[in-house]
Amino acid sequence: MSDLYGETHRAFQDRHDTRRLADRLEALAHSEFDERDRSFIEEASFFFLSTVDERGRPTVSYKGGPPGFVRIVAPSELVFPVYDGNGMFLSVGNIASTGHVGLLFISFESPPRRLRVQGTAHVMPNEGPGHVPGALYLVRVRASEIFVNCGRYIHRLEQRRLSPHVPDASGQQPFPAWKGYD
Template structure:
């Protein structure tokens, strides 16, 4: 599958512009676009992504129905290939394929990286995504990490061609302390598939 070519930096949407005019924020918005919105990753953005251990992502199908999801891994599990391209591995999950399925219909994708522990700042990366096999991507990017999740084999990679990247300000980002040797499941906690269902343990709820 050929990788999708770079597309021009997007202009603000009509909705953005109309609401800015209505709320009287057009001048501030223009200043933000001019100073903060980048058509390529800066070196500082690339370094920031390389040390992140989690990312929030958004996709939508052709009907505009949205899905928000989360990915995590060791630092650098989202790989910066160059200043226009990122990739992260997809592993075997629950089989629903919500995010990947949306990408096959609608390539528009947003990533949000947030540093909760050190600099308390975030980075938005929006672009056009596609599914690429491990073999295909390694043929193009031979330096792709092979052991980003020890013991797990990537079923495919999400390859993102960047259209814009910009800061998410530090206001209201909470400080979180990484846990040392965290327990995956508290005693009495229901299994993931039962956590939000009627089968959830009432005894566990009473402990909360």
């Protein structure tokens, strides 16, 4: 019995004769961050966050910050800040209502790397010892599956600079002009 694959996944694997490969990859999945995962995640300046609303509709968002903005805080848990965005609060609202998340960390540099983290999350106030300047909230994720993903089709890109809207160490950030439009 597989924890990662359902009947439809298995049907495609069988159709393309990849079940043995899929089984080997599933055997590498884990629920606690190892040192390689930790350094990759804590050095990242962005990731993609997938959430699901109460009607089962998925959405995905880009989340960016300075390197180190995502922190591993326990063997199976990470925390990331929620910065001021477009005001829709889709990700935070979805996390508050269903808690289901998928995070995809990607390195576009050589060698390319992708790491998936699937689990449950909850929204926390941005206060106390884990306070992050400039963040509205913090999200704590408990990983149920952590696994590498094929980097074969990752384009080689170079990060030139961080967004000027990432809050600085004191939490200050420029006001985006588009928010002043009616």
